[in-house]
Amino acid sequence: DAGITQSPRYKITETGRQVTLMCHQTWSHSYMFWYRQDLGHGLRLIYYSAAADITDKGEVPDGYVVSRSKTENFPLTLESATRSQTSVYFCASGLARADTQYFGPGTRLTVL
Amino acid sequence: SQELEQSPQSLIVQEGKNLTINCTSSKTLYGLYWYKQKYGEGLIFLMMLQKGGEEKSHEKITAKLDEKKQQSSLHITASQPSHAGIYLCGADMRVYNNDMRFGAGTRLTVKP
Numbered sequence: 017d018a019g020i021t022q023s024p025r026y027k028i029t030e031t032g033r034q035v036t037l038m039c040h041q042t043w044s045h046s047y048m049f050w051y052r053q054d055l056g057h058g059l060r061l062i063y064y065s066a067a068a069d070i071t072d073k074g075e076v077p078d079g080y081v082v083s084r085s086k087t088e089n090f091p092l093t094l095e096s097a098t099r100s101q102t103s104v105y106f107c108a109s110g111l112a113r114a115d116t117q118y119f120g121p122g123t124r125l126t127v128l
Numbered sequence: 129s130q131e132l133e134q135s136p137q138s139l140i141v142q143e144g145k146n147l148t149i150n151c152t153s154s155k156t157l158y159g160l161y162w163y164k165q166k167y168g169e170g171l172i173f174l175m176m177l178q179k180g181g182e183e184k185s186h187e188k189i190t191a192k193l194d195e196k197k198q199q200s201s202l203h204i205t206a207s208q209p210s211h212a213g214i215y216l217c218g219a220d221m222r223v224y225n226n227d228m229r230f231g232a233g234t235r236l237t238v239k240p
Contacts, residue, residue: 051230117218117228119163119172
């Protein structure tokens with residue numbers, strides 16, 4: 017009964033490489049979200065998904081791709097990583113778009 | 129700029145002291161959420177407020193939403209080292225495609 021998990025917890029990659037961050041939830045929540053957390057900006061929404069095969073852009077979607085083939089998984093891909101994408105990434109899930117969200121432990125990504 | 133302004137940005141208090149964190153918006157807050165983030169970890173949901181004038185308490189933490197629904201406060205009574213962390217407010221402002229927006233956070237240190 018892990019709730020919501022993210023992997024990897026830490027990742028170092030190089031500019032231009034593709035990176036995929038994984039998110040898995042066991043609550044069967046309809047909605048899933050990806051945020052990035054940066055000093056001075058707080059949490060900013062990258063993408064969200066209302067259900068399997070339904071995704072939409074958030075506040076800062078450029079440079080990211082998401083998919084949701086199964087309700088429980090919501091991977092985030094950086095197709096060609098840039099230094100500006102160095103951040104802590106949080107996955108969250110919830111019953112509605114603007115409602116209580118339950119967060120994963122985060123992935124700290126460093127792009128060299 | 130942040131749609132949700134949190135103050136103070138950081139706070140250092142002696143154990144046993146009371147403290148208040150504020151979250152302010154120029155827009156109406158239709159749902160106001162308080163989260164706590166321990167260093168290097170994900171966000172933990174604390175409380176949700178929806179009605180103007182609403183107040184909720186859990187253990188030594190009390191959150192209030194003002195009558196105009198544009199400001200919320202989080203008050204901790206008799207602070208303990210376990211209260212240390214980053215407190216974030218998040219809100220549904222019925223703008224930005226109904227996405228949640230978050231404040232930048234308040235970093236609380238409690239000295240024993």
